[in-house]
Amino acid sequence: MTRLAGWGRFRPVETRLARMRDDGDVAAALAGGTALIARGNGRAYGDSAVSPGLTLDMRGMDRMLSFDADRGVLVAEAGVLLADVIAAFFPQGWFPAVTPGTKFVSLGGAIAADVHGKNHHVDGGFGAFVDWVEVMGADGRIARAEAGSELFDWTLGGMGLTGVILRAQIRLRPVETGWIVQDMRATQTLAATIDMMEATNDAPYSVAWLDCVTTGVMMGRGLAMLGRHAGLEDLPREKRRKPFATPQKPVLRLPVDLPAAALNGVTRRVFNAAYYWNGRRKPGPRLVDWDSYFYPLDAILDWNRGYGRAGFLQFQCALPQEAARPGMAALLEAIAASGEASVLSVLKRFGAERGRFSFPMAGYTLALDFPANDRSLKLMERLDAITLDHGGRFYLAKDARMPRAVMEAADGRVAAFRAMRAQSGAKGLFVSAQSERLGL
Amino acid sequence: MKGPVLILGAGSDIARACARAFAARGCAIQLAARDPGRLEADRADLETRYGVTVSLHEVDALEVEAHESFVAGLPELPMVAICAVGLMGEQDENAADMTRAALVMRSNFEGPASLLGVLANRMEARGAGTLVGISSVAGERGRASNYIYGSAKAGFTAYLSGLRNRLAGRGVHVVTVLPGFVATKMTEGMDLPKPLLAQPDEVGRAILGAVEKGRDVIHVRRIWRLVMAVIKAIPEAIFKKTSI
Numbered sequence: 190m191t192r193l194a195g196w197g198r199f200r201p202v203e204t205r206l207a208r209m210r211d212d213g214d215v216a217a218a219l220a221g222g223t224a225l226i227a228r229g230n231g232r233a234y235g236d237s238a239v240s241p242g243l244t245l246d247m248r249g250m251d252r253m254l255s256f257d258a259d260r261g262v263l264v265a266e267a268g269v270l271l272a273d274v275i276a277a278f279f280p281q282g283w284f285p286a287v288t289p290g291t292k293f294v295s296l297g298g299a300i301a302a303d304v305h306g307k308n309h310h311v312d313g314g315f316g317a318f319v320d321w322v323e324v325m326g327a328d329g330r331i332a333r334a335e336a337g338s339e340l341f342d343w344t345l346g347g348m349g350l351t352g353v354i355l356r357a358q359i360r361l362r363p364v365e366t367g368w369i370v371q372d373m374r375a376t377q378t379l380a381a382t383i384d385m386m387e388a389t390n391d392a393p394y395s396v397a398w399l400d401c402v403t404t405g406v407m408m409g410r411g412l413a414m415l416g417r418h419a420g421l422e423d424l425p426r427e428k429r430r431k432p433f434a435t436p437q438k439p440v441l442r443l444p445v446d447l448p449a450a451a452l453n454g455v456t457r458r459v460f461n462a463a464y465y466w467n468g469r470r471k472p473g474p475r476l477v478d479w480d481s482y483f484y485p486l487d488a489i490l491d492w493n494r495g496y497g498r499a500g501f502l503q504f505q506c507a508l509p510q511e512a513a514r515p516g517m518a519a520l521l522e523a524i525a526a527s528g529e530a531s532v533l534s535v536l537k538r539f540g541a542e543r544g545r546f547s548f549p550m551a552g553y554t555l556a557l558d559f560p561a562n563d564r565s566l567k568l569m570e571r572l573d574a575i576t577l578d579h580g581g582r583f584y585l586a587k588d589a590r591m592p593r594a595v596m597e598a599a600d601g602r603v604a605a606f607r608a609m610r611a612q613s614g615a616k617g618l619f620v621s622a623q624s625e626r627l628g629l
Numbered sequence: 630m631k632g633p634v635l636i637l638g639a640g641s642d643i644a645r646a647c648a649r650a651f652a653a654r655g656c657a658i659q660l661a662a663r664d665p666g667r668l669e670a671d672r673a674d675l676e677t678r679y680g681v682t683v684s685l686h687e688v689d690a691l692e693v694e695a696h697e698s699f700v701a702g703l704p705e706l707p708m709v710a711i712c713a714v715g716l717m718g719e720q721d722e723n724a725a726d727m728t729r730a731a732l733v734m735r736s737n738f739e740g741p742a743s744l745l746g747v748l749a750n751r752m753e754a755r756g757a758g759t760l761v762g763i764s765s766v767a768g769e770r771g772r773a774s775n776y777i778y779g780s781a782k783a784g785f786t787a788y789l790s791g792l793r794n795r796l797a798g799r800g801v802h803v804v805t806v807l808p809g810f811v812a813t814k815m816t817e818g819m820d821l822p823k824p825l826l827a828q829p830d831e832v833g834r835a836i837l838g839a840v841e842k843g844r845d846v847i848h849v850r851r852i853w854r855l856v857m858a859v860i861k862a863i864p865e866a867i868f869k870k871t872s873i
């Protein structure tokens with residue numbers, strides 16, 4: 190038995206962890222009859238990738254099976270990381286079509302959470318670039334679910350609760366260089382931030398960081414970072430000869446848990462202000478390498494230890510387009526009033542909803558992180574209520590604490606998801622600590 | 630580095646990591662195991678990731694008589710051969726049942742020694758090559774908790790140092806790897822101290838480094854040198870009463 194938690198390190202669960210090396214291992218685990226869940230690289234913040242019974246470590250299935258270099262089509266096992274995909278094919282001019290804010294996620298985890306990137310408003314989620322997945326269901330049989338099929342639609346965003354994803358075929362995006370033309374713009378108010386995102390809706394990548402410490406009229410001021418892949422013509426001559434060369438950065442590691450006090454209210458306040466002013470100083474377009482643009486946090490491995498032993502929590506909700514402005518304002522007001530500033534508050538635009546259980550809906554999403562303590566847990570209850578009032582929903586890949594009633598009130602799709610689980614036999618077998626908590 | 634790299638016992642986690650480390654350098658890879666059919670996905674992986682040529686071969690370390698023809702049947706005599714064959718078993722069962730004990734001894738000593746012995750002779754005749762034996766710190770001193778496995782590894786370690794001595798100056802280099810604890814199938818479920826536990830890809834990188842730099846004996850994590858120095862220094866009269 191091991192104590193295992195998600196990336197936020199909040200409330201570890203006692204589980205038996207077993208490494209899967211091939212289909213046979215998975216079949217044998219399922220035949221055992223113990224409730225189980227697949228785990229990718231453990232980057233979900235909460236308890237979605239730990240089971241009170243058996244947790245299947247899918248990182249042992251990390252083989253790439255074929256690559257069509259003309260079309261950028263990869264077939265690979267679920268345990269392959271996006272970082273592996275980038276290492277293998279980026280030098281040939283291929284990049285993941287959708288990527289979350291860390292490259293250390295597995296294909297299985299990216300599919301199960303149907304992760305979104307900074308381009309959801311243009312391209313949709315990860316699932317939009319998956320041709321098929323092979324899933325081992327409760328009966329131990331392997332089904333190939335093609336895009337558009339019912340099993341496919343439940344599995345994308347299904348958080349491992351439809352079965353174990355073994356393999357998938359995904360499409361990569363061709364790129365000419367390893368650089369992003371980033372356009373940084375500072376805004377003074379929340380309304381201005383959202384206006385800016387609306388006005389730049391055709392930017393391939395967009396994300397805004399919000400200052401959630403400042404109150405009053407400047408509440409919600411932010412830095413919008415728009416981006417597009419640079420073409421060869423965007424590069425200065427000296428970079429053109431090796432367009433995929435990436436500047437080497439030192440990789441740092443947090444060797445110990447910082448005391449929780451290191452990220453207290455004051456340091457978070459200072460951080461917010463400093464980040465804003467630093468960004469404001471260099472507005473306009475400039476070239477940023479792909480790693481710094483997409484994965485700024487990956488430069489410090491194990492940064493999750495920065496919050497101390499108790500761990501930390503993320504809160505991420507999506508609000509429908511029409512409720513986004515008042516909803517975001519209400520969320521920020523509640524945070525500012527609580528004094529619990531988030532270190533990183535990220536606002537993104539979402540395009541149309543897809544899939545039967547995927548998180549995104551047309552509108553806006555806000556992601557926040559808080560150290561785990563009683564005050565922030567209280568605050569998150571407030572944020573839950575505000576989200577519900579505005580017709581929003583919550584991201585399971587970030588959740589570690591939501592009560593069942595909130596999930597049910599937020600997401601009308603829960604009943605159908607439960608029925609599918611009961612009917613397919615998945616209900617009794619594929620169980621995470623999260624699915625138990627939420628009664629999925 | 631030119632020429633193919635042969636991996637014996639290619640189904641293991643350490644073997645997979647070695648194959649990836651060398652393939653990433655552009656080496657062609659020969660994977661050999663008892664059941665090569667199970668290596669198809671690994672072959673595809675190495676070809677897909679690194680664009681190298683990979684061939685699959687059948688070999689049973691315990692069928693010593695077949696080793697000459699196995700090596701003769703390889704498409705090309707490898708430049709580097711890495712032997713990752715091994716079997717630990719449960720010490721209690723090994724101690725209770727001598728047929729099990731013999732299987733452990735043969736799998737960790739006789740088989741690997743035979744395979745590397747055949748390769749050594751051919752590499753010596755060619756005048757070039759590197760042999761890598763994955764042995765164990767368990768072979769450094771016999772302990773109640775795993776002396777059957779440990780004694781076989783001790784034999785293998787001595788064999789490797791003898792080979793190295795014999796082949797020095799003949800163009801063939803021998804590397805002894807003493808990995809310490811590695812997070813593999815063998816150690817799954819054991820409660821091992823983190824600083825002593827290496828990941829398979831660390832072992833792969835360490836072996837690649839040792840081959841490229843021509844090192845003789847390597848511990849994957851440096852700390853093991855210290856740990857084993859202490860364990861070896863304890864006088865036998867005291868050691869026999871401990872349970873380390």
Ligand SMILES: Cc1cc2nc3c(=O)[nH]c(=O)nc-3n(C[C@H](O)[C@H](O)[C@H](O)COP(=O)(O)OP(=O)(O)OC[C@H]3O[C@@H](n4cnc5c(N)ncnc54)[C@H](O)[C@@H]3O)c2cc1C
Pocket residue numbers: 196226227228229230231232233234237238247267268288289290291293294295296297298299301302303304305306347348349350352353354355486586587621
């Ligand atoms: C720094 C950071 C930034 C992030 N940024 C974003 C972002 O921008 N957008 C976004 O959408 N997410 C983001 N995330 C969340 C992350 O993308 C998701 O949690 C993702 O699912 C993690 O993948 P993983 O391989 O680590 O999976 P895990 O965390 O191990 O598992 C996540 C879920 O996938 C399931 N799963 C994993 N493998 C399989 C399998 N083989 N078969 C079936 N189910 C499986 C698990 O059961 C679990 O429900 C971020 C996370 C971090 C740490």
